[in-house]
Amino acid sequence: MTEAEAIRLFKCLSDKSRLQILKSLAIEDMYVERLAERLGITAPTVSFHLKKLADAGAVTSYKSQYYMMYSLKKDIFETSILKILQEESDEAEVQAQRDAEYRQKVIDTFFEYGKLKSIPTQRKKERIVLEVIAQAFEYDRIYTEREANIIIADFHDDFCTIRRDMVGEQLLDRDTNGYWRVKQ
Amino acid sequence: MIEEKVSKLNSYFEEQIAICGRRNKELLDDERTDEANFEKVKGNVYDIFRTILSVAVKTSQGDSNAVQHFFVQKAQQIPSSWVTSYDKAKQHNDVVKMQIEQIKLDAIGEIKEKFAKIWEGAE
Numbered sequence: 001m002t003e004a005e006a007i008r009l010f011k012c013l014s015d016k017s018r019l020q021i022l023k024s025l026a027i028e029d030m031y032v033e034r035l036a037e038r039l040g041i042t043a044p045t046v047s048f049h050l051k052k053l054a055d056a057g058a059v060t061s062y063k064s065q066y067y068m069m070y071s072l073k074k075d076i077f078e079t080s081i082l083k084i085l086q087e088e089s090d091e092a093e094v095q096a097q098r099d100a101e102y103r104q105k106v107i108d109t110f111f112e113y114g115k116l117k118s119i120p121t122q123r124k125k126e127r128i129v130l131e132v133i134a135q136a137f138e139y140d141r142i143y144t145e146r147e148a149n150i151i152i153a154d155f156h157d158d159f160c161t162i163r164r165d166m167v168g169e170q171l172l173d174r175d176t177n178g179y180w181r182v183k184q
Numbered sequence: 185m186i187e188e189k190v191s192k193l194n195s196y197f198e199e200q201i202a203i204c205g206r207r208n209k210e211l212l213d214d215e216r217t218d219e220a221n222f223e224k225v226k227g228n229v230y231d232i233f234r235t236i237l238s239v240a241v242k243t244s245q246g247d248s249n250a251v252q253h254f255f256v257q258k259a260q261q262i263p264s265s266w267v268t269s270y271d272k273a274k275q276h277n278d279v280v281k282m283q284i285e286q287i288k289l290d291a292i293g294e295i296k297e298k299f300a301k302i303w304e305g306a307e
Contacts, residue, residue, distance in 0.1 A: 014215065014217075015215060015216060015217055015218060016214055016215040016216050017216050017218075017219060041219070044279075044282070044283050044286060045219060045222070045283065047279045047283070048218065048279055048280055048283040049218070050279075051279045051280050052218070052280065112272075113272060113275070113276045113278075
């Protein structure tokens, strides 16, 4: 378990309702309404907590007849806290993790359900956003301007600015035949 | 007459805000931070509409119909973005966001009902 994963898990566990959900799931797998009844909280609140627990890797779900059943991810809880503490944190790895977290934060801020909300004004942030959009382009394929615009328009209406900036950032290159994704 | 209705509504808002504040504190003391935050969200909705009521009263110069029109209009306008946000979250199965938007929508539903009752003199 990486440091970031451990922090996410511990943060998630520091909530009484979530801890009680886990205690219930330690007895047996359960569905949302059953947990809500046991714990005296509403079903939407249970779903909310389950989502957080699932994101932290603490629970998993599977479909059983009409119900979505939730179960404890036992392997996570079998890891000893001492083992987590003894894990060395390589500085380069920590830095890479920080970068990845920053990148994710920018993506979460500027994208909503896969759509770009606005074009960042800071170059560093715009670069990250453009890199995400570039992933929609395949390598070794030439796109006409129209095709490139259609792909970018899936993210944001201002496809002209984005296309131009992607070329400027050397994420895309162009000649008279069209545009292609640059291998980084 | 209008003063009495406004006073009743203000008392209602103050009471709800106080309840949410109390629940928020209780839940925080019970280490239920997210649920405590839900109460804060709910309290904010009551606070927003308490402010809207005071603006409605100020701008309507004692005209009961104008107050009602202003308040009801805002009670429809403001939550429309919450509905959009809820629908979008539902579409993407984002239960965390759905829960927050649902809390706001439930609170505004209650407010609208209370306003109608008090303004029509049923309370």
